[in-house]
Amino acid sequence: MAAFRTGAATVSVNKTHLGIASGIVAGAFWGLVFLAPRLAAGFPPLQLSAGRYLAYGLVATVLVAPSWRRLKGALGWRAWRALACLSFIGNILYYVLLAKAVQTGGVAMTAFVIGLLPLAVTIVGSRTRHAPSLRALLPSLACSAAGLVCISWQSLAASGPGSLTGLLCAAGALVSWTAYAVSNSRWLARLEHVSAQDWSLLTGAVTGLEAIVLVVPAFCGDTLVHSGADWLRFAGLIGAMAVFCSVLGNGLWNIASRALPLALTGQMIVFETIFASLYGYLWEGRWPTPLEGLALTLLVAGVVMCARAHREETGAARTPVEAAAEART
Numbered sequence: 001m002a003a004f005r006t007g008a009a010t011v012s013v014n015k016t017h018l019g020i021a022s023g024i025v026a027g028a029f030w031g032l033v034f035l036a037p038r039l040a041a042g043f044p045p046l047q048l049s050a051g052r053y054l055a056y057g058l059v060a061t062v063l064v065a066p067s068w069r070r071l072k073g074a075l076g077w078r079a080w081r082a083l084a085c086l087s088f089i090g091n092i093l094y095y096v097l098l099a100k101a102v103q104t105g106g107v108a109m110t111a112f113v114i115g116l117l118p119l120a121v122t123i124v125g126s127r128t129r130h131a132p133s134l135r136a137l138l139p140s141l142a143c144s145a146a147g148l149v150c151i152s153w154q155s156l157a158a159s160g161p162g163s164l165t166g167l168l169c170a171a172g173a174l175v176s177w178t179a180y181a182v183s184n185s186r187w188l189a190r191l192e193h194v195s196a197q198d199w200s201l202l203t204g205a206v207t208g209l210e211a212i213v214l215v216v217p218a219f220c221g222d223t224l225v226h227s228g229a230d231w232l233r234f235a236g237l238i239g240a241m242a243v244f245c246s247v248l249g250n251g252l253w254n255i256a257s258r259a260l261p262l263a264l265t266g267q268m269i270v271f272e273t274i275f276a277s278l279y280g281y282l283w284e285g286r287w288p289t290p291l292e293g294l295a296l297t298l299l300v301a302g303v304v305m306c307a308r309a310h311r312e313e314t315g316a317a318r319t320p321v322e323a324a325a326e327a328r329t
Contacts, residue, residue, distance in 0.1 A: 016259065016260065016264075016307075016311075018255065019258075019260035019268075020256070020307065022252040022255040023252070023256035023260070023268030023271060024268070026250075026253040026256060026272075027268065027270070027271025027273075027275050029249035029252070030245055030249050030272040031271075031273075031275030031276035031277075031279055032244060032245055033276075034280065035279050036048055036052075036241060038283060039233075040233065040237050043226075043230075046099060046217065047218045048237075048241075049099070049218070050211055050214035050218035051218075051235075052241045052242055052245070053207050053208060053214065053246075054211050054215070054238075055208075055239050055241070056204045056207055056208055056211075056246040057205055057209060058242070059239075059242050059246075060204025060207075060208065060246075060247060061208065063247070064201035064205060067198060074191075074194055075194070075202075079187070079190075079191065083203060084206055086180055086184055086203060087206040087207040088210055089176045089177075089179055090177060090180030090181075091211075092210050092211065092213070092214070093176050094176045097169045097173035097176060098114065098170070100166070100169040101113070101166045101167075101169035104166035104169065105165070105167055105169070113167070113170035113171060113173075114173060114174060115148045115273060117174060118267050118269040119141055119145060120266070121181045121262065121263075121265065122140070122141060122144075122266035122306065124178065124262065124266070125263030125266050132263065132310055137263060137306060137309055139305050139309075140267065140305035140306035143299070143302035144270060144299060144303075146298045147270075147294075147298030147299035147301075148295070148299075149295075150291050150292070150294050150295035181262075184254070185262050185265060188254060188257050196251060196254035196255045196257070197251040197255075199254055200251040200253075200254050201247070201251075264306055264307060264310050267303045270299045270300075270302065270303060274296055278296075
């Protein structure tokens with residue numbers, strides 16, 4: 001019995017390490033998205049988003065095709081309906097609200113509100129079974145909040161107050177992706193017979209279909225003139241985003257979502273902010289300011305504290321049977 005417990009504990013630790021590593025690498029891929037507008041400055045964000053999601057759908061459809069017959073029989077109507085909903089709220093709706101928030105409220109205000117995602121998902125995750133109490137997670141949440149304030153302080157101070165419409169849209173985007181993260185984690189727990197990568201590819205295929213609605217407003221009526229070389233660079237960029245940021249990034253995120261408790265999964269989102277900031281510093285050819293360095297340190301400390309709170313929660317590790325039972329409730 002002691003040997004069994006030791007083996008189970010080792011498997012649990014390895015699973016946690018895999019989940020954390022997957023979350024970090026997913027954040028590294030997602031952070032690349034923030035460089036896209038700078039690499040394709042002549043193309044508006046709506047065109048980049050429509051192109052990325054269409055390319056994501058195309059690549060995902062090609063990759064999932066060999067497994068299509070097996071997956072079609074493995075998923076019921078509720079799972080397909082969930083895929084459509086998750087694809088919409090996690091990609092299409094999230095981006096539309098985000099773009100509207102940037103247009104009407106400014107980048108700084110929008111970035112600050114969206115930066116609350118790790119806190120929102122972690123707080124929701126603290127309500128799930130076997131999760132550390134909210135009191136145990138408070139140091140981690142405080143570090144993450146302080147890091148967010150530090151990293152946003154300069155841009156917020158330099159910009160005026162956002163409009164009410166922008167603020168509401170940013171809040172809507174926050175709620176949209178929080179709902180996606182929570183629901184996606186629960187569906188991954190339900191569908192143990194479907195791999196995290198297959199679920200990501202199916203999500204991508206459905207997202208590609210839904211992204212068709214973005215094509216008309218994105219490209220019709222565009223008065224900007226682009227050369228053949230510009231369009232070739234645009235195609236290469238959205239293709240790279242589809243492969244690295246969507247297919248690989250989302251697949252790794254699903255691995256993290258399946259391996260980690262929801263409260264800890266939420267903290268993994270901060271790595272998107274961390275890597276996006278690091279890429280920005282490299283692009284600008286400078287070191288982070290002392291305030292920015294403090295912000296990055298606090299964000300990493302928040303993740304470490306959250307992981308420690310979960311490790312110290314004796315008996316908090318869920319078995320696969322418990323996870324599936326909780327997901328069905």
